[in-house]
Amino acid sequence: MSNLEIEPAQKNPPTSMKTRRKRIVGLFRYLLIDILIEQAQGRILGKRFVERRSEERNRKRAQRFVATSLELGGVLIKLGQFLSTRFDLLPEVWLNELSRLQDSVLPVDFSLLKPIIEEDFGGPIESLFLEFNPVPLASASLGQVHEARLLDGTRVAVKVRRPGIEVIIEVDLEALNQVINFLQRRTDLGKLADLKGIAHEFEVTLRRELDYIKEAESARRFKTNLKKLKYVYVPEVFSQRSSNRVITTEFIDGYKITNYAAIEAAGLDRHKVARVLANCYLNQALIDGFFHADPHPGNLFVRPGPNGLQVVFIDFGMVGDITSEMRFQIRRLVFAVINRDVEAIIAVFKALGFIRREEDVDKVRLGINYFLDKFMSLNLGQIKALDRRKLFEEISYIFYNTPIYVPSDFSFMGRAFQTLLGLCTGLSPALSFTAEARPFIQRLMTEELGIPTIPPELTGLVRLLGDLPGADAVQEFFKSPTGEQLRQNALDIFTLPIKLNHSLDRLETGRLQVQIQSSEIKSSADRIQKSNERLITAILVGSFLISGVILSTAAAPVWATIFCLLVALLISLRFFRP
Structure with missing residues (x-):
């Protein structure tokens, strides 16, 4: 039995890996030649002639790619899924067709998966699980998920790697690299992206995805990282029923x-x-x-x-x-x-x-x-x-x-x-x-960027005022277009030092290549920097004064206006010192 015949759900699979490789390369050859013909027609017959037929032509290309991917499986499905969200690279008609690859992968018969489970855990499946549903919950290009119960009754999801998929992946990657090498050498795409690097990244990620031990490690790492987020959850991994080819996780109802x-x-x-x-x-x-x-x-x-x-x-x-x-x-x-x-x-x-x-x-x-x-x-x-x-x-x-x-x-x-x-x-x-x-x-x-925090005395004042009557009215005001603009202006003012520093960096080390060597020039630069600091502080004081005026005309509580004036006063006392 050939490596491709072990997936009975596939229709008319190629009779050899050599044929499979030829079909993958042939698919991309057809796509590339058809695009080149379209470009030539555009130069000869005009852009309008091509545009009228472009959508239908793209649909046929995409349908050809999807049909071949569903027939052959393996890397083509992963590649199609990878491209299905690339609206920067592909027209909408392509994206619509490729989206079929997310849910259209045909399942593998459970009789081919059962031996893998029993071999990896050393016993008949009845002694490993209390229940095991042979009907898959989901089927993907590399693996298949089934619902089961552990011996203690815990409901779990068991993902099993497709049998023989490793050999298929190797052949597919070889064919894909052949296509990538051609595109890198002979087309302008190589100037826009590191195609070989992307192909290598794709290959590394694909091999990692085949190793369920690494997936279990990643799941545990995610669970640790995201524990701080109260609205996010990552399922538990059950190590005693996980291996290189099988991973068992907590079942999720949702x-x-x-x-x-x-x-x-x-x-x-x-x-x-x-x-x-x-x-x-x-x-x-x-x-x-x-x-x-x-x-x-x-x-x-x-x-x-x-x-x-x-x-x-x-x-x-x-x-x-x-x-x-x-x-x-x-x-x-x-x-x-x-x-x-x-x-x-x-x-x-x-x-x-x-x-x-x-x-x-x-x-x-x-x-x-x-x-x-x-x-x-x-x-x-x-x-x-x-x-x-x-x-x-x-x-x-x-x-x-x-x-x-x-x-x-x-x-x-x-x-x-x-x-x-x-x-x-x-x-x-x-x-x-x-x-x-x-x-x-x-x-x-x-x-990371060195912007100073709000002074402690201002933080305390904000907390105090937040409990006063009318605080809700102020919050509602800042949700309005005028309030949102005011908040944006305040952020721009607070980030102004970063922009000034960036401009000074470009002046000193950028395209102008200005070098400060003289002590007199250095002294002048220091004075300019101090002047900039005072200017920024003056802008901050002015912004809070203006905010107070705006709040006083926006039916906000009186204390909100007083708050802005106090902030302006505190900034003045903090920064304008002799």
Whole structure:
């Protein structure tokens, strides 16, 4: 029996691994040739001629890819799932077809999985489990999940690796590398992304996903990291029934995160679910440095919890590590994006390897300005309402004409973020990632960026005033458009020192290459810095005075106006000293 015949659910499998390799390479050859023909037709017959037929042509390509993936299984399904959220690379018709690969994998007959369980744990399945349901709960490209009960009655989910999948993966990776090598050498894609690096990252992640011992370790690490988040839960792993090919975890009763009707029927707030999910990933990326790289709907559940609701993560085969240096740069990037600091974004892009040549900076600056102007003021619902086809054309133009190089380290991180974006949009179109990220950045500014905290005397005053009558009215005011603008202006003022320091850094070490060597120049620079500090303090004092005036005309309590005046006075006493 061949290695492919052990998966009886597959229809008409190839008779040899050599044939399988040829079919995979042939699939990509067909796709590439068809795209080249379309481009040639565009040059000869005109762009309009091609555009009229583009959507149908893309649909046929995508259907061919999906059909071949479902027939062959293995790496093609994982690749399709990886690409199914890449709206920056593929048109919507492709994404719609590829989404079928999330739930359409045919199951393996349980008679082929049972020997694996019995071999790994040294006994008949009846002596290992009190109950074991042979009908799968879910079937994926690498493994299959069944419901069971341990001997003590504990309800569990048992995932078993597909038999023979290791050999299939090796053949598929060999074929995929052959395609990648061609694309890297012969097409412009190699100039836009580290294709070999991304393929290597994909291969490492895939091999790791095959090892269920590593998955168990990742699940325990996630459980430790996310224990601090009261709205997030990670199931227990049962080591006595876990091995390299089998992993047994606590069974989770809950609603699939895209089952909006069930979530609402249970009285759970979809907007809160979206906020919990977004905040959880901010924790993973900006604090823990360890993230779930496959947040598709089948791996996330929602259920009632002790604090109202819980978002439950399952399946930790695909995870990603973020080094401390990368984490620091990502924090800087989020901070810069929130404050629309284009030069700071460029500095981070350089540090992370997205910009490789100094002469490319001006083009990158234009691309960044486009995205900031286009999306920063929109929530997820407004972004979703944009003309998808026009948006794809604009993004494609920016992507292919902006010399940003995508390092392989960010391929899975980018995919996870895009999947997360789609989930949050479906849950709550009103969600704003900028608003969710701001509290994290405010907390991290002191740790990483050196922004001073509020003086203790002001903190005490805030707590005191928060208990006074009328505090709710002030909170409501700050939720209004005027109050939100006031808060944004205050944040801009508090972050002004960072922007000034960044400008001074560029003056001293940047493109102007100004070197301060003379003691007289150094003395002058010190005086300028002190003047800047006094200027910033004066702006702070003025801002609180203006806030007091605005509050006095907004039907807010009198004490709120007094509070602003007291803050202005305390800042003056604290900073304007002889």
